[in-house]
Amino acid sequence: MPTYARQAVTFERGEGAWLWDTDGNRYLDALAGIAVCNLGHSHPAVHQALSEQSRTLIHTSNLYGVPLQERLADQLCHLSGMDNVFFCNSGTEANEAAIKIARKFGHGKGVECPIVVSMNKSFHGRTLGALSATGNPKVKQGFEPLLAGFIHVDYDDMATLTTLVESNASIVAILVEPVQGEGGVNMPSPHYLNDIRALCDRHDLLMMVDEIQTGIGRTGQFLAYQHNDILPDVCTLAKALGNGVPIGACLSHGKAAAVLTAGNHGSTFGGNPLACSAALAVLHELSSTDLIAEARRKGQQIHDRLAHSLADNRHVVTIRHKGLMIGIELDTPCSTLVAQALEKNLLINVTADNVIRLLPPLIIDDEQIAFLTDTLSSLIHTHFAN
Numbered sequence: 001m002p003t004y005a006r007q008a009v010t011f012e013r014g015e016g017a018w019l020w021d022t023d024g025n026r027y028l029d030a031l032a033g034i035a036v037c038n039l040g041h042s043h044p045a046v047h048q049a050l051s052e053q054s055r056t057l058i059h060t061s062n063l064y065g066v067p068l069q070e071r072l073a074d075q076l077c078h079l080s081g082m083d084n085v086f087f088c089n090s091g092t093e094a095n096e097a098a099i100k101i102a103r104k105f106g107h108g109k110g111v112e113c114p115i116v117v118s119m120n121k122s123f124h125g126r127t128l129g130a131l132s133a134t135g136n137p138k139v140k141q142g143f144e145p146l147l148a149g150f151i152h153v154d155y156d157d158m159a160t161l162t163t164l165v166e167s168n169a170s171i172v173a174i175l176v177e178p179v180q181g182e183g184g185v186n187m188p189s190p191h192y193l194n195d196i197r198a199l200c201d202r203h204d205l206l207m208m209v210d211e212i213q214t215g216i217g218r219t220g221q222f223l224a225y226q227h228n229d230i231l232p233d234v235c236t237l238a239k240a241l242g243n244g245v246p247i248g249a250c251l252s253h254g255k256a257a258a259v260l261t262a263g264n265h266g267s268t269f270g271g272n273p274l275a276c277s278a279a280l281a282v283l284h285e286l287s288s289t290d291l292i293a294e295a296r297r298k299g300q301q302i303h304d305r306l307a308h309s310l311a312d313n314r315h316v317v318t319i320r321h322k323g324l325m326i327g328i329e330l331d332t333p334c335s336t337l338v339a340q341a342l343e344k345n346l347l348i349n350v351t352a353d354n355v356i357r358l359l360p361p362l363i364i365d366d367e368q369i370a371f372l373t374d375t376l377s378s379l380i381h382t383h384f385a386n
């Protein structure tokens with residue numbers, strides 16, 4: 001079905017931060033499959049894990065014990081501070097699990113029609129529950145009736161959120177991205193997540209953090225909420241967890257961890273041995289290298305190089321970054337830059353019409369950073385001249 005407006009290029013091979021198209025041309029991937037291939041393409045540890053596991057056992061279903069799933073859950077809980085994990089196959093499914101936890105939690109305390117508050121400009125996925133939580137009317141249009149039980153408020157607007165929670169006893173959870181990815185690489189004020197945590201504590205609400213784009217080292221911590229030194233009640237993961245192998249996870253803590261019981265939720269493929277072997281290889285690689293700390297340094301380096309080279313361009317409004325999640329906001333729509341960058345062998349993305357989004361792999365090196373920043377600044381100067 002024509003659900004994607006694809007670029008005119010087809011890739012057949014990848015290694016590290018590079019991709020090769022069917023004509024043998026090489027491109028620098030500054031998008032990492034939309035924050036998925038954080039370790040770069042065809043990572044040897046992931047390849048080896050998949051190859052060994054596919055020789056041993058690929059799938060048995062969740063009717064039986066799955067030792068690799070248990071090991072992965074233990075490691076995720078250790079790294080996140082959470083208590084338990086439900087495995088699925090994508091980000092949107094991880095958020096569906098979170099929404100179900102919120103609703104059952106609400107019913108458990110006698111709320112008849114539980115409401116989840118999420119943010120304007122948020123993106124949580126394309127299935128109907130996650131789409132209903134999403135705060136972007138453009139992606140929802142045509143799919144009404146959406147699910148009831150969601151209220152949206154502006155991102156980083158603590159005053160409105162507080163007033164809403166204080167006036168509506170049906171609210172049971174707040175769902176938030178630590179940095180809004182699809183919405184334009186929007187960074188909240190430094191204390192935003194701490195303030196939401198405190199609000200949830202005061203009103204016995206679940207704090208649910210969507211780390212699908214920000215997680216697995218992307219922002220310079222394993223999870224972005226760790227910059228704020230808090231623990232949410234629910235955290236959703238997918239994308240980079242399998243470095244390209246489909247796997248999603250909904251982690252929960254404390255009172256949220258006891259909500260779902262046998263028969264409440266399920267997935268045929270979720271957490272199968274093959275997907276878990278890839279995710280375990282990813283976690284091993286991240287914990288045995290300094291890639292996460294390097295994401296902070298490299299993100300700063302990219303930011304500084306761009307800030308320097310674009311300083312005199314009046315169309316550049318601001319450059320935002322948290323680790324290797326980088327947004328360059330222009331004062332005008334700029335999606336044409338994607339095809340122009342492709343012609344210069346560089347893969348980038350534009351989101352929210354006027355924000356160039358960079359999500360390079362954590363393994364990007366200095367030479368590749370120079371190519372990325374030089375090529376991109378020159379494109380911006382050429383196509384958005386003062």
Ligand SMILES: Cc1ncc(COP(=O)(O)O)c(C=O)c1O
Nearest residue numbers: 090091092123124125181212213
């Ligand atoms: C923050 C966030 N949540 C959820 C999703 C949906 O994930 P998936 O496409 O794996 O369903 C995305 C995808 O872009 C995302 O960025």
